Amino acid sequence: MTHVMACIDNSQSSLAVCDYAAWASQRLSAPLTLLHVLDKEKYPASADLSGNIGLGSREYLLEELATLDAQRAKLALEQGQHMLEKARERTVISGAVASDLKQRHGHLVESLSDLQEDIRLLVIGRVGEDSTHNAHTLGRQIEAVVRTIHRPILITSRKFKQPERVMLAFDGSPTAHRTVQMLASSPLCEGLPIHIVMVGIDSQDNQNELEKARSILISSGLKVQAEIRSGEVESVLHAYQAEHAIDLLVMGAYGHSRIRQFLVGSTTTTMLRTVTLPVLLLR
Incomplete structure (x- = not known):
């Protein structure tokens, strides 16, 4: 690895x-x-064309098609x-x-x-x-x-832009905390400001989970800004990205909250189809 x-x-x-x-x-x-x-x-490695030509076929036609297919694969x-x-x-x-x-x-x-x-x-x-x-x-x-x-x-994304600001989508789940640990221990985002965004109710429990994540990242030397916002996950993350000129979105590949629906089930589709920035999926 x-x-x-x-x-x-x-x-x-x-x-x-x-x-x-x-x-x-x-x-x-x-x-x-x-x-x-x-x-x-x-580009099949070898071709079995015996069933691809109807009645009245000739052996040389099969051989010629196989040769053409092999040439195409080689090119x-x-x-x-x-x-x-x-x-x-x-x-x-x-x-x-x-x-x-x-x-x-x-x-x-x-x-x-x-x-x-x-x-x-x-x-x-x-x-x-x-x-x-x-x-x-x-x-x-x-x-x-x-x-x-x-x-x-x-x-x-379709075009490269060197990441300067990172947003971590956080939901307080065990998966999200493991994602925080991975981010804290990796040099990939070293020296880059990290924005932790939690989408949900601004409750004491959520504040506690967010503070745990923030403390871990700060202890690894990262500059961290943490915030809880209410609303729909997709629209909230997009709005935050635009407000803070985020260059890289980090998410856990699997979770157990509303964020999870964007990454499994009907698939990675909703978030990945609508974001214009690169997405780092961690597990």
Whole structure:
């Protein structure tokens, strides 16, 4: 569990992924690995076309189609390798040490699952090359990645902006307190002001939970501002982000309050579709 691993593809988001991965690699003093996965559904490693041609087919047609399919997969692999090389150049320019390159043929989630023992932080774009350019599009594989990969995940925005202010969405749950501990012990946000935002009733119990979180972060040397606000979680977090020019949202990947509904069930969708800043999911 030592590497920052960045998933790249042929989407515009990959530029931001490279930049955020280089930033994280430097902050964590961790080696950077760039990963490209060639989707085997689009580019099968071998083709069985026996059922794809109707009556009256000829053997040479099957062979020719198989040859064309193999050539297409080979070109896609070469293109992926070229993307990896260009991505490495970009991360080096951004200040990271020379990156390790990995290329897999298969499914993204399965590949990440196989590699996750080496992952300290996963960096992935919120949209991929198969997604539309709609502002609220969420990549089709993000939910599966979040559910499957039990590592911190940084889901990037479309463009890179070096984080200067961090907002932690806090609900007082055991998961939220573990998130606070992880944030306090990590150099990723060292030196950056942390805004803890709790959405709920301004009760004594909530104040006590918020103060516990604040004390932990302060004891680790972080500058902390903590606040309880009432309202709907999504709208409150968006409003606070705008008011304080927040650059990075931190949330626990799983919790037991209203925040949880944005990250599981119907999925990571509601918050991730509507935020314009990167989201760091911790568990």
